[in-house]
Amino acid sequence: MAAAPEYHPAPVPSYEVFNDNHVVEMGSSQICPDGWRRYGDSCYYVEMEKLDYNRAEQRCSAKGATMLAADTLEEWLKSADSRNWLVKSSTSASNGWSSASKCAAYYNVDLVASNYVYFYPCSNLYYSICKKSLGSPLL
16 A cells, blocks of 8 residues: 655745735745844844943844944834934944944934934943844844
8 A cells, every 4th residue: 555645735925914905925035033023125123122332233243133224214213113222324424423423322202303313322221223134044
């Protein structure tokens, strides 16, 4: 008597819902890991423990990510919920950042006009946000 063939279930597709009437199938490289939030082509992880700047960078690095250096104001506003560490996107003074300052924290409040960037000592404790591109390897 022949052995029964092994059962191999078909992979279950993942879906992203854009609104009630629009569902798009996503490949596995387009899915953020558990606990991460997707925005655009990136995944974001909000660290819920307050850390100093250097420790926050280390935590992101251990996750295969970097600390948030927002490319656009919209990206920044979507990812930050309160006061968070952030990384200067460049050391060039021409972009508005002071090249002498390393540590900056962003304070996001309900009114867009009331959002501020402050430079603080790197030893202060704040939340942080890690960012990585979709499809980056998990660590």
